[in-house]
Amino acid sequence: MTNPKQYILSLDLGTTGNRAILFNRDGQIAGQAYKELTQYYPQPGWLEHDALEIWQDILSCIEKALQTTGTSASEIAAIGLTVQRETCLLWDKTTGKPLHKAIVWQDRRTAPLCRQLRRAGKDQLILDRTGLVLDAYFSATKLVWLLDWVKQNRPQTNLNNVIAGTVDTWLLWNLTGGKVHATDSSNASRTMLMNLEHGDWDSDLLELFDIPSHLMPEIRPSMGSFGTTDSEMFGAEIPITAIFGDQQASLFAHGCDRPGLLKCTYGTGCFLIVQAGRDIPRSSDRLLSTVAWTTAERANYALEGAMFTTGACIQWLRDGLQLISSAAETEPLARQVKDSNGVYFVPALSGLGAPHWDMSARASFQGITGGVKREHIVRAVLESIAYQVKEVVEAMNRDSDMAVARLKVDGGASKNDFLMQFQADVLGVPVERPTILDATAQGAAFGAGLASGFYPDYRELIAKRQIDRVFKPGDGASQALEHYRVWQKAVERAKGWVD
Numbered sequence: 001m002t003n004p005k006q007y008i009l010s011l012d013l014g015t016t017g018n019r020a021i022l023f024n025r026d027g028q029i030a031g032q033a034y035k036e037l038t039q040y041y042p043q044p045g046w047l048e049h050d051a052l053e054i055w056q057d058i059l060s061c062i063e064k065a066l067q068t069t070g071t072s073a074s075e076i077a078a079i080g081l082t083v084q085r086e087t088c089l090l091w092d093k094t095t096g097k098p099l100h101k102a103i104v105w106q107d108r109r110t111a112p113l114c115r116q117l118r119r120a121g122k123d124q125l126i127l128d129r130t131g132l133v134l135d136a137y138f139s140a141t142k143l144v145w146l147l148d149w150v151k152q153n154r155p156q157t158n159l160n161n162v163i164a165g166t167v168d169t170w171l172l173w174n175l176t177g178g179k180v181h182a183t184d185s186s187n188a189s190r191t192m193l194m195n196l197e198h199g200d201w202d203s204d205l206l207e208l209f210d211i212p213s214h215l216m217p218e219i220r221p222s223m224g225s226f227g228t229t230d231s232e233m234f235g236a237e238i239p240i241t242a243i244f245g246d247q248q249a250s251l252f253a254h255g256c257d258r259p260g261l262l263k264c265t266y267g268t269g270c271f272l273i274v275q276a277g278r279d280i281p282r283s284s285d286r287l288l289s290t291v292a293w294t295t296a297e298r299a300n301y302a303l304e305g306a307m308f309t310t311g312a313c314i315q316w317l318r319d320g321l322q323l324i325s326s327a328a329e330t331e332p333l334a335r336q337v338k339d340s341n342g343v344y345f346v347p348a349l350s351g352l353g354a355p356h357w358d359m360s361a362r363a364s365f366q367g368i369t370g371g372v373k374r375e376h377i378v379r380a381v382l383e384s385i386a387y388q389v390k391e392v393v394e395a396m397n398r399d400s401d402m403a404v405a406r407l408k409v410d411g412g413a414s415k416n417d418f419l420m421q422f423q424a425d426v427l428g429v430p431v432e433r434p435t436i437l438d439a440t441a442q443g444a445a446f447g448a449g450l451a452s453g454f455y456p457d458y459r460e461l462i463a464k465r466q467i468d469r470v471f472k473p474g475d476g477a478s479q480a481l482e483h484y485r486v487w488q489k490a491v492e493r494a495k496g497w498v499d
Helices: 051-069 111-119 123-130 141-155 167-175 203-208 246-253 311-319 327-335 374-399 417-427 438-452 458-464 477-494
Strands: 006-014 015-023 029-038 076-083 088-090 160-167 182-184 218-220 240-245 262-266 270-277 288-294 299-307 344-346 364-366 407-412 431-434 467-471
Touching: 006 051, 006 167, 006 438, 006 477, 015 051, 015 438, 029 051, 051 167, 051 458, 076 438, 088 141, 088 167, 111 123, 111 141, 123 203, 141 160, 160 167, 167 182, 167 364, 182 240, 182 407, 240 246, 240 438, 246 262, 246 270, 246 288, 246 438, 262 374, 262 438, 270 288, 270 374, 299 374, 311 327, 311 374, 327 374, 327 417, 344 374, 344 477, 364 477, 374 417, 374 477, 407 417, 417 431, 417 467, 417 477, 438 458
Parallel strands: 006 076, 076 240, 182 218, 262 407, 407 431
Antiparallel strands: 006 015, 015 029, 088 160, 262 270, 270 299, 288 299, 344 364, 431 467
């Protein structure tokens, strides 16, 4: 008899949209569905998502992916989840309803609390225990804000019925019909509440942030059993066998399982991660120590440079400034001019991440003169993306005995040939782009398939991945490097904007 299990279902819950993708036995995409997610900006620097919308959208994507491919739930061997990290929420486990919109990782509302904790000298404790820089980016201070909001605005709420989690925990809880309240190590390591050495919630940090331990989900290995979907949901119980943070999933998809291998994802933000193996890496340049992924037998760690604004600034050109109608327009516009005409953009729409970690920085255009046109503005925005990656590569080179020799890339913005060529020019190293750019979803599928036995061998999967193009440094390298140094001046002037 032939095995009825034909696919792995990967659910990719991103910052700007949710996607369901079916992967076949060769690790290739067999079908998919996508839905853009509403962004809520209640105040400057604040960003929220509707968790119920996320849940309904991903259900819709699953149904559409199954329908368009003529696939039944019985043909799915397992589900893998990969999610936007750090975004978190509280919900009532008796009603299943969120108590407030989810606070997104880009949100800056808790920057004052972070500064207060820094003045109290708590930043070193947090860095030592979690590997993370004290910043509003991470989940801990967001949960503090949410708990305070519930106590003030919904005092009748019984906190014994309240549970917390990042988006993976919310999705898992719903998929299992409320039976499983858990997360994986890679997502837990981004909350600023997990002890990186012990792999569990740190009691001192829970006490510091006054977060009751019963709110927190169980931490499980990234690849292993997370329960099954509720049988009434899709007509069959489907095992859920992998959960990854989106950047860790991408690292896994690229085959970066040995120390020194690295990748950069150009999504809503830009995330450069290098595999560190079994030893927890420590940075002298304010890069993050984090979990890459875990199994029941071992943990892999990584060093990461997180840059908050990449695809987000292209989306802002479209939706905010309305200079473009689609992201694809940016490439031909940028090519219409020989340079940015002296314009430099600092992509600090949500502050600056690595290596600056300035919550009070704000985005700015500098160097504008009367001759500047739309094309120069668009080109300056694209160039800024490559410049910030250059900064983090330089930081990684300082932290490592071996300089970065090749950059593996993925994510929506990596489709842009102009950006990728400019990236190679300013880095001075080749940039390698795979055929499948949805590496986050592919990594979750690989993990779920390996954990469930659907895929027999990791190295075979990686060997089947196809490379679309390698961008090599070209004639524009010297000019790109010269402009990069000017851009660094612009960054310094954008810092400390908000008190």
